[in-house]
Amino acid sequence: MHRILLAALLLLAAPLTATATEEQVVLGLSRDRVAITADFDGSDILIFGAIKRETPIPDGDPLQVIVAVSGPSAPVLVRRKEKKLGIWVNTDSVLVDSAPSFYAAATSAPFSQALSDTEDLRHRVSIRRAIRSVGADMNIADAQEFTRAVMRIRQNEGLYSIRENTVAVDEQTLFRTEIDMPANLTEGEYIARIFLTRGGRVVSSFQTTIDVRKVGLERFLFNLAHQQPVLYGLMSLAIAIAAGWGASAAFRALRGN
Structure with missing residues (x-):
C-alpha cells in the first residue's frame, strides 16, 4: 500500500516539476566587470537573453521579464532632525538592518x-522589499518613515530606481534591457537577478554577478588608506607641505621678477 501511494505521489509530482522548469533563462551581459577609475562617470550594462523551452509557448498570460541588479548591502543608521529653540538637533534614530548600496529593477510591464x-514578498524584488528593517524601537510609532527616507534619499542620488516597461520582450522568447549605473557606486559584488513571470507568478529565475572594483591609482590609494592609514596620513601631509612650499616659492619668484 505504501509503495502504491509513493508511486502515485511521484506521478503527481512529475508534471509539477516539468511545469516549473519548462521555461529557463539563457543570459548574456555586455560586461560582467565594472572598473572604477579616476574619470569614471557611470556605466550602462546591457542585459539580454533568451527563453529556453522544451515545450511550445504556454497559452494564457503572456510572459513578463523582470531584471533586478543590487549592490552590496549594509546597515544604515537613519536619524530624524527637529528644530528646537532655533537649533536643528537629532531626535529619533532607527537602524535599518540591511539596505543595498545600489538597486535597479526593470520590467517588461507595469510592476503590479x-x-x-x-511573489514580491517571497523574492524581494521591489525596492521596499529589498530593504530589510526589523529592529526598530517599539517606542517609534512611524518607524517605516525611516525606511522610506532611505529610499527617497537614494532615489534622489540615482542609486535606487524602478523602470517599468523598459525590458523589451520579442515573441516571448528574447529579451533585453539596459541598467544605468551611476558614478557613485560602492565597490563590491553586484547581483543580477532575472525573473520570468506569468500572471504575476514567478515561473523561473536566474542569478549572476557583476564585479565592481576600483583600479589603477584609485585602487592603490584605497588600499593604502584602509590597510596602512598612518602611512597614508603621512604621505598626504607630505604632499600638502610640498604643494604649499612649491606655491610659496613660485610666488616669491614672480615677485622677484
Missing part, C-alpha cells in the same frame, strides 16, 4: 502586473 504582492 508583472509581479504579485505575494
